[in-house]
Structures are given as structure tokens and as C-alpha cells.
Amino acid sequence: MKKLSLTLVSLLALTASHVATAADYVLDIKGAHAFINFKTKHLGYSFLTGRFNTFDGKFSYDAKNIGATKITVDIDTTSIDSNHAERDKHLRGDNFLAVEEFPAAKFVSTKVTDKGEGKIEVVGNFTLHGVTKSITIDAMTIGEGKDPWGGYRAGFAGTTTINAQDYDFKAAWVGDIQLELLIEGIKQ
Amino acid sequence: MLKNTNDQFGLVSTYIHWISAVMVFGLFALGFWMVDLNYYSQWYRDAPYYHKAFGLTLFSLTLVRIIWKLNNTTPKSLGSKKVEHKLANFAHLALYGLLLLIMFSGYLISTADGRGIELFNLFTVPSMGELFANQEDLAGEVHEIAAYTIIAMVVLHVLAALKHHFINKNETIKRITKFK
Numbered sequence: 627m628k629k630l631s632l633t634l635v636s637l638l639a640l641t642a643s644h645v646a647t648a649a650d651y652v653l654d655i656k657g658a659h660a661f662i663n664f665k666t667k668h669l670g671y672s673f674l675t676g677r678f679n680t681f682d683g684k685f686s687y688d689a690k691n692i693g694a695t696k697i698t699v700d701i702d703t704t705s706i707d708s709n710h711a712e713r714d715k716h717l718r719g720d721n722f723l724a725v726e727e728f729p730a731a732k733f734v735s736t737k738v739t740d741k742g743e744g745k746i747e748v749v750g751n752f753t754l755h756g757v758t759k760s761i762t763i764d765a766m767t768i769g770e771g772k773d774p775w776g777g778y779r780a781g782f783a784g785t786t787t788i789n790a791q792d793y794d795f796k797a798a799w800v801g802d803i804q805l806e807l808l809i810e811g812i813k814q
Numbered sequence: 815m816l817k818n819t820n821d822q823f824g825l826v827s828t829y830i831h832w833i834s835a836v837m838v839f840g841l842f843a844l845g846f847w848m849v850d851l852n853y854y855s856q857w858y859r860d861a862p863y864y865h866k867a868f869g870l871t872l873f874s875l876t877l878v879r880i881i882w883k884l885n886n887t888t889p890k891s892l893g894s895k896k897v898e899h900k901l902a903n904f905a906h907l908a909l910y911g912l913l914l915l916i917m918f919s920g921y922l923i924s925t926a927d928g929r930g931i932e933l934f935n936l937f938t939v940p941s942m943g944e945l946f947a948n949q950e951d952l953a954g955e956v957h958e959i960a961a962y963t964i965i966a967m968v969v970l971h972v973l974a975a976l977k978h979h980f981i982n983k984n985e986t987i988k989r990i991t992k993f994k
Contacts (some may be wrong), residue, residue, distance in 0.1 A: 704948075711926035711950040718951065797853070 648688035648695065651780060651811025655682055659781075659810040662701060666803045676708030676717075683733075685811055687780055689770065692740035697748065699807070701731040721797040728756045736760070748784060755793045761786050763807065778813035818886050823990045827886070830879045831990055835968075837872045838913075841865060842965055866924060867934045873917040880910065892984045905971060912964040919960065922953035 653660040662678045683699035704725045706717050718725045735750035748763040765784030773779050784807045790800035817824040823831070848861035891899040924931050925941035926949040932938050946952070978986035 709927070711929070711944075712924060715923070715950040715954055799853070 648686040648691060649778075650686050650814045651684060652814060653681075653683040653685075653699070654779070654810045654812050661806070661808040662699070663806040663808070664803055665806065666800055674708065676706060676714075678702065678705050678731075679707050680705035683809070685735075685809075687811070689767070692746055693738055695735070695738040695746070695748075697733070697735045697738075697750070699733045699809075701733075702729065703731050703754075704729055722795055722800070723755060728754070731755075733761075746782070746784075752786075752788065754788070755795060757793045759788075759792055761788060765807075773812075779810055780813070781808075781810040783808050818889055820887060821889050821985070821989065822992065823889060824886070825993070826882055827879075828990055828992060830875060830882070834872065834875060834879070834913075837868060837875075838964065838968065841868055841872065842961055844868075845961065863932065866920070866931050869917055869920055870931065870933050870939060872913075876910075876913055876917070889989060892978065892986055893982060902974065905967060905974070909964065909967055909971065912960050912967065916957060916960045916964060919953045919957040923950050923957060926950040926953070 660681075660683070662681055663675060664677065665673055665675045668674045678701050680702035681699060683697065685695060685697035687695050703723045704718060706714055706723065706725075708714055708717060717723055731752070731754040733750050733752045735748050737749040739747040739749075741747055744767045746765040746767065748765050749760060750763070751758050752761045763784040763786040765782050768781040768783055770780035771778070785804060787802050787804050789802055791798040815822070815824050816826050818827055844861060844865050848857065848865060851858050851861060891902060893899070921931065921939075922945065925939075926944055928941045928943055930938035930940045975986055978984050979988075
């Protein structure tokens, strides 16, 4: 009897802790259901887009307690892909990302605010080209639920704008760069 | 006299030699200069365009040169020191090898994503696709290092030729400078 009640108590405690703390998710990198895209103006006349092919990340999230959300994303800057090998070579070079010296970029959230109606403001430190700055990502929840293969997923989209000059790019003339994060996390 | 003899380079070898020499220096200078061009420079697009087109031209010329060399006598090495003959042979082989390495690695940079290379608006040399990961970066490193190496080899080549002309006072330079 004593044993049973102990088990019951610990079971209850487990359930309680499950409710109270947010679940941990990892970005679905294997299935490539997460994207980090960039977009910048070309000559001021048009847009150029590209993406980072290699990155990793995780977040903790609870729809009932969005303020407690934490997110970290690590980007391999050498994986930049703008659909033109010669341009990518330049973008990896000293005038732009200088990937030999700075092969990694990182985002770590510092403050997440629920703006209501699925809108979330994610403030965090973004390190790129060896410079760390606080940025604000305007994000929104897309959806969450069971997937057909026995797992549980949650997805978000977010955009922010950084400036090449703020991150000490030699090619400061690049100006504003929009970053778009489309992420899907699998509950652990 | 078009063909080589035992002690004289023929006109074909002589002209190809000197045209190649001018093109190697020209391509090196152009390449050295163009990699630092600002995006808004008016040469930003034209300089690489000519670098590639003349590079492909030099490649064709080098193929002709190699075929010609293999089907022709090579004038005998001058002087009596066997070691010098061997060194000279090795240096000449290295120059050919570096030329081909530079041209092939250059081709791999520009064709890493399936795009071909335009040759003076005449036609496009097709890409072979991406042959290995990070192709444009690795090929770029090889292209740069090999280019500096060939210039160093050329300096040795010229110094050796001048030494033979002025110190050994033999025919080395004279036999590659008969233009008619």
C-alpha cells in the first residue's frame, strides 16, 4: 500500500512538472523543415534572396506560457547559398561574412513577449561576423500538434532586419538585410 | 622553318612560347587586380569576363602546344652539366603542369553550380556540374596558390635563361627568339 501511494505521488509529481514546464523542441534539421533565408536589395533596384543550408537549434515552448519561451539557433555561415557559386564564394570572403574567421553565427533569445493573436516578439542576441547585437524578431505561431508518425511538432515564422554596417561588414554598402526564420520543432 | 630541330626552336614553338608568356603575365596581372575590385566598379563584370575568355584561349593554345611538342623534336639541352639538364626538364614540366592546374581549377570555380563559361560571346563552355563539395572555394585556393607558384617558377626560368646567355654565353635565348 505504501509502495503504491509512493508511486502515485511520484506519478502525480511527474504529471505536474510536465504541466508546469514548457516542452523542449529541436528544430527538424534532418527532415529540413526549418529554413533561414535572407533577402537584400541589389543595386537598390531589386531583391536578392538566399539561405543558410546548415544550422541547428532548439527551443522550449508552452503555448500557455509564451513568456517563458527560450530559443537558440546556431548557423554555419559557410553554408550560405544564393544559387550562384561565384557569388557565394564572394559572400564567404573577407568583404562579407569572412567565414574563415567567423564560421559560426548564433542567436540566443533574451526576452520573449506574447503579443496576442499568435504574435510573439522575440528579443535576443545575434552574433554574426564576430559582432553581437540585440535584435528583435517579429514572430508568429503557425501551428502545433501531433504529426502522422507518432511525434509532436510546433512551427513558427519570424522576420527581422539587420544592417551590414552594424555587423562590421567591409561591404557596408549592402545595407539592410532581412532575415526570415521558418522553423518547425519536434518535441523531445 | 616551322618545326624544331636539334639546336633551334621552330616558328610554331617560338610564337606559342612568347604568346603564352605575354598571356600568363597578362592573366596574372588581371586576376591579381580584379579580385579586389569594388562591386560598383565598371570593371567588376568585364574583368572576370576577359580573364575567363583569355584563360580559355590560353588553354586551347596550350593543348596545341603540347600536341606539337609531343610530335616534334626538342632541341638538345645546352651545356654539359647533367644536373642542370634534369633541373631544366623538371622546371619545364612543372610550368606545363601548373598551367594546366591553374586553367582547370579556374574552370572549376566558375562552373561549380552548373553555369558554363562564355568565350567572347562565341559559345559557352559547359559545366561538368559540381564535382566535389565546396568546389568554388577549394578550386579558388588551388587557383591562387598555383598562380603565385607559376610566377615564381617563371622568375627562375627567366633567371636561368639569362644566366645561360650572359654567363655561359650559349645559344639558349637565341634559339627561342628567331621570329622569321
